[in-house]
Amino acid sequence: MSIGIDTTFDVYSDARGRDPDSHSPTLRRYHKILWSKPLPDGTCFDLSNERPGDYLHHKSQRGEFILSSDSLGHTYRYVKAMAGIITQVPDRDLDKFFSICSTPGAYIVFPARKIEGKTTINAARGLNSKIRDRFDLTLECIRLHYLNEESPLSLVLLRYADFFVLFNDFQGYVDFFLLQDLISEDGASIHFFLPFKGFDHPPLPSDVDAYLAYRDNMIAFVTARNRRITKQE
Structure with missing residues (x-):
């Protein structure tokens, strides 16, 4: 039975x-539909969008969580540090890239409530110079979190440990949020958008060829995730 997700929908259009x-x-409605489903332990992760001031809200024996939306797909078109590279890519190609990154498969949810006034995961992803909003690097940090290993996002992920516990382990998190196309079959490694040389290596593409590789891998991931969303229907 269809659950009413149009994976071609442009989220900027409304x-x-x-x-x-x-x-x-x-x-917001798509997030509510997609992620209101059983957790690995069988608890239904029902999400409500009716509480004033909260994007999405869940409360059960597993805890109370306020969630917000975050984009997984970034073109870096208007990032100043990328200007010299972006000007070498045709506008029509950038427009196509942005269009694909404006579909439901390019979005996820994270906890929204600040803890002790400190940054949320959404904010930390963008502010951390070793991540720069790259979701493949974010997912590697989450993988390391489940292994109790350090990463550039260790502190913020630990603040929201109760959220990640919901999914039992990294594979549970990946399966819940339909991220399978970004990890290896054994779940032990990430399919990075660019060759991973460690978190000390600059995360932004260094030249046009690297940018095009990043773009192609991002498009492939978002397209595959949209297919998974359709199958979940």
């Missing part, structure tokens, strides 16, 4: 020129 993470009612 955001009225604002950030769709906060202002697209369709994206």
